[in-house]
Amino acid sequence: MLKNLCKKAFAKSIWVYHCNTGACNGCDIEILNILTPFYDVERFGIKLVASPRHADAMLISGAVTRPTLPLVKRAYDAIPDPKLVFAIGSCATGGGAWFDTYNVTGGADKVIPVNYYIPGCPPRPESILYGVALALGLVEKEVAPVELKQMEFPIDMYERNEAWEKRNVIYELVK
């Protein structure tokens, strides 16, 4: 549903506003990297703008620290509707290694509604491109929650007494 809405709302070029909320500059360098000729994100019409009032999407990097918290909210409010928010890097998605520190909010989604998460520390430029392409509806989503279980059920209820006896034989041998 979000994808269809994105296709309608952002039919033309998306202009992005990059918001550093206390990142270590690793994610920022990767964001600037996708604007270089090698990754050339302007193929999709994406352009970096300096003011949030010109932007359609917001790229957030860094766990939102306490001093930047009101500024992030103001920047988000300044973007005209409809707007997309990308959380880039582990810090913006879940808080990174500082998710429960005293002066960190712990992820951008606790401050403003986030549409797409791009994990990685820092994410590869391809990873950011993939996230943007996912928002534009060019690629399919690859990840899904994984649930692993041991198939053999080892608590053998029927053979339990027998196992106890065998175990006791071994203990007598140890003696």
Added chain:
Amino acid sequence: MWLTSKIKQVLMVMKPGVVTLNYPEQPAPAPKNFRGAPVWDHHKCIGCGGCSDHCPSRCILTRDVCQELRVMLYDGSRCTYCGRCADICPEDAITMSNSFQMACENKEDITTRLELFMMTCQRCGRCYEMENTNSIDRIDLKGFRYDNLEQRAMIRKTTENFSLEVLAETEHYERPSK
């Protein structure tokens, strides 16, 4: 003069050709030494919890649902892909895969849930011997998998200085009443 400089510019640009990576249309695999999303092998995992001890961002959680069932939860949203869990794993159950295309709309999509059947110590009722108080020694510990026959035999003998006499004396030990 300006024309020659323009021709020179065009020639300079033509020399390297097109360098842009045609990424979302064509796959761009990561290099071999790239650390992507960690992958668990639940057949190898013994549930020792070493990965959750050593995770810098504490994104691997160990939860004991009941005495014989242990749940390992991996929350990929705050994972920094440092690879320490793969380094510390005694059974090499965790491998850092090459995948990096993990963008998602929901944080639940990058989680892994592992359910392990554990065997408890017959003496203390815990999943592990905790008699080694030194935390460095505890790193070397391996959990007791139920289907491991060798450890099943030795499971009662939890420490090296364990003696059957002391156990027999203290098994029915009670605190002195007034």
